[in-house]
Amino acid sequence: MPSIGKIALFIDGSNLYATSKALGFDIDYRRLLGEFQSRGTLLRAFYYTTVVEDQEYSSIRPLVDWLDYNGYTVVTKLTKESFDGTTGRRKLRGNINVELAVTAMELARHVDQIVLFSGDGDFRSMVEALQRRGVRVTVVSTLSTQPPMVADDLRRQADVFVDLAELKLQVGRDPAERPVAREMRQLPQFLQRGAINRDDRVE
DSSP: OOOOOEEEEEEEHHHHHHHHHHHTOOBOHHHHHHHHHTTSEEEEEEEEEEEETTOSOOTTHHHHHHHHTTTOEEEEEEEEEEEOTTTOOEEEEOOOHHHHHHHHHHHGGGOSEEEEEOOOGGGHHHHHHHHHTTOEEEEEEOSSSSSOSSOHHHHHHSSEEEEGGGGHHHHBOOGGGSHHHHHHHHSOHHHHGGGTTSOOSOO
16 A cells, blocks of 8 residues: 555544444444554544533543553543523533644644544635645545535545545454453353443443
8 A cells, every 4th residue: 555644633533433333333443543554654643522521421431541542642622511491401512623623733734644534514624724734635434324424515625535434344343353242252151141231332
């Protein structure tokens, strides 16, 4: 595979999670890192996500901890809880778009290519600004769902668009290798019933 120079990955965590789920597979973040290390000099791999304020346990926490110790730079932001006076429903506010865009612009002079894992159209202006600085931008999302997970203007702005469905073999996780599956193969049969509720999101 030809080298594409110095690369930085920017992963919009919630967007990538939703996209992979819509396509019916889980992301193996170790394989994802290896895939792009093989394509050039990977300078940084950023993972952005929000966490709920004052929540004792978050389902995203094990993944965040694993990523933090396995080659990713994790950026988290607390969401703020509010109540809609009209509907009485709880609302969570917060996104990481600004933080991601600022870091991408700061890193622009050090990289040849930025790979953005998101279909959020709010990033179109950022992509255009990076391109003006001579950075090639690849957007990874999907057109394979109905409706597509990628905004049309973001896809058109990108130098390269990669459908996540095409990367399934390279970055997807084999269901047989999920931690629960491994644990259950090692447990006596009479104990397996009690293992099915274990958290199996990360290795």
